[in-house]
Amino acid sequence: MNSSQKSNKDKIQENESYEEVVPYFPHRASSDVRENISHSILQTTSLASLLMGLFDTDRDSRVDNETIFYGITTVRNGVEDINSYISCVTDTVSINASSPANVLSVTMAEMTGKVKDVLDLLHDQFGDDKDCLLNNETIHAIFKSVRTDITKIAGVADDLVGMLEKQQA
Amino acid sequence: MKMPKKLRQQRQRAQLKNPVLINFEHRLCISGGRFDHKGAQPLVEDMTERLRCVLELVRNNFTNNQIEPLSNEVIFHVLTSILMEMADISALIQSFQQSEKQTAETEYIFNTLWQHLDDAKEVIKKLCRDIVSSVIAKENNKQTCQSIDEVKVDIVNINRLFSELCQLEKPIKNKMLKKAG
Numbered sequence: 001m002n003s004s005q006k007s008n009k010d011k012i013q014e015n016e017s018y019e020e021v022v023p024y025f026p027h028r029a030s031s032d033v034r035e036n037i038s039h040s041i042l043q044t045t046s047l048a049s050l051l052m053g054l055f056d057t058d059r060d061s062r063v064d065n066e067t068i069f070y071g072i073t074t075v076r077n078g079v080e081d082i083n084s085y086i087s088c089v090t091d092t093v094s095i096n097a098s099s100p101a102n103v104l105s106v107t108m109a110e111m112t113g114k115v116k117d118v119l120d121l122l123h124d125q126f127g128d129d130k131d132c133l134l135n136n137e138t139i140h141a142i143f144k145s146v147r148t149d150i151t152k153i154a155g156v157a158d159d160l161v162g163m164l165e166k167q168q169a
Numbered sequence: 170m171k172m173p174k175k176l177r178q179q180r181q182r183a184q185l186k187n188p189v190l191i192n193f194e195h196r197l198c199i200s201g202g203r204f205d206h207k208g209a210q211p212l213v214e215d216m217t218e219r220l221r222c223v224l225e226l227v228r229n230n231f232t233n234n235q236i237e238p239l240s241n242e243v244i245f246h247v248l249t250s251i252l253m254e255m256a257d258i259s260a261l262i263q264s265f266q267q268s269e270k271q272t273a274e275t276e277y278i279f280n281t282l283w284q285h286l287d288d289a290k291e292v293i294k295k296l297c298r299d300i301v302s303s304v305i306a307k308e309n310n311k312q313t314c315q316s317i318d319e320v321k322v323d324i325v326n327i328n329r330l331f332s333e334l335c336q337l338e339k340p341i342k343n344k345m346l347k348k349a350g
Contacts, residue, residue, distance in 0.1 A: 027256040042291070043253070046239075046246035050226050053236045063229050070222035075252070 028081065033161050036085045037071045039155040044078030045147050046073065052143035055136040067128040076119045079150065083112050086157055101167065104160040108153065118142060131132045195256045206268065210335045211259050216261075217328035220254050221321055223247065231310040243299045248293055255290050258327065262286070265334065273318035275337060282330045292316050 029036065051071045054063060086108055095102045122142055125134055134142075227247055230239055266279050296316060 012225070025257060025260055039249070042246045043250035047223065047250060049239055049243050050223075050230060050247055053230065056236060063225060066218075067222040067225045070219045071226055074223055074254075075220045077219075081315060084248060099272070124342075149302040 007027055015028060019077050031090055035086055037082060037157050040081045041150060044075055045150050047075050048143050048147040052140055055140040056073050065126040070125045072119055076116060079112055082153060089161055093168055101160060102154055108156050108160060111149060111153050115146055126142045178317050205298060206265055206335050209265060210332060212260055213331045214328055216254055216258055220251060220324050223251055224317050224321050228314050231313055235282050241300045245297060248297050252293055257285060259286060278330055278334050282327060285323040285326045289320045
């Protein structure tokens with residue numbers, strides 16, 4: 001066997017093992033994009049509600065900072081999921097720069113970006129052992145606005161997917 | 170030659186329906202196109218921490234009298250998100266198992282890992298069923314909290330076992346590829 005044949009065999013082996021060991025998430029990717037987004041939105045807003053409930057009362061009733069920190073990370077990951085589902089559609093369909101779909105796509109990106117920024121700011125508040133500087137009322141209001149924004153994202157995402165599906169048909 | 174319009178449309182539709190196209194970069198751990206067990210360890214650690222904390226929040230919702238209990242629907246969706254995260258861990262363990270040369274020791278650890286994961290999933294699924302059939306009530310939550318505690322123990326064990334696996338021998342396929350390179 002000459003060296004070029006050997007390197008080809010290695011390349012094939014490399015490709016085979018690449019395909020074999022890439023983790024994929026079929027549970028997060030049904031064929032219906034709307035369904036994926038809808039599930040993701042419900043889960044993310046419910047998690048935000050769970051966290052919001054903690055800040056409706058006195059400081060004494062809170063769980064520890066670490067729990068809140070990871071709770072916020074979970075909400076942030078939910079927003080990332082929604083982004084991924086939308087990208088899956090926007091990346092496969094060509095969107096005209098002057099079309100309403102492009103406006104919606106840009107709006108979506110801005111909205112998810114803002115929600116992520118707010119969550120990051122909140123994240124920092126619980127990232128160390130120091131007491132959170134914000135009072136319960138403020139954090140409650142932030143979670144409420146995050147929840148509202150995610151619901152708005154759901155509406156825009158639905159319109160955008162509908163528009164792109166029509167364009168594809 | 171330009172592809173016929175009909176064929177192009179068909180291909181686009183097929184792409185849209187292909188689940189592999191969805192980019193879950195924030196949930197993956199691939200280094201240079203291959204599953205990276207070193208990258209997976211902190212990811213699984215993060216996932217298990219998140220799961221433990223969300224479970225703690227759910228438990229808190231059942232036990233804390235100072236906070237207003239959430240509706241069953243909200244709790245159901247939170248439990249679903251927990252199941253999803255567990256399925257993410259499954260995907261990572263599966264990839265790791267595929268990239269690992271099985272020895273008696275690793276096989277035992279993988280089996281124990283799957284056992285813990287299956288047990289945890291089963292408890293959460295039961296909680297979901299109970300929520301749907303309104304068996305869970307704020308007044309009678311002792312058993313629910315016990316179940317959540319059991320899941321938390323499973324989650325901690327999953328993290329411990331995964332770290333243990335990562336500290337063992339390097340995956341054989343990565344080793345082989347390194348040699349080939």
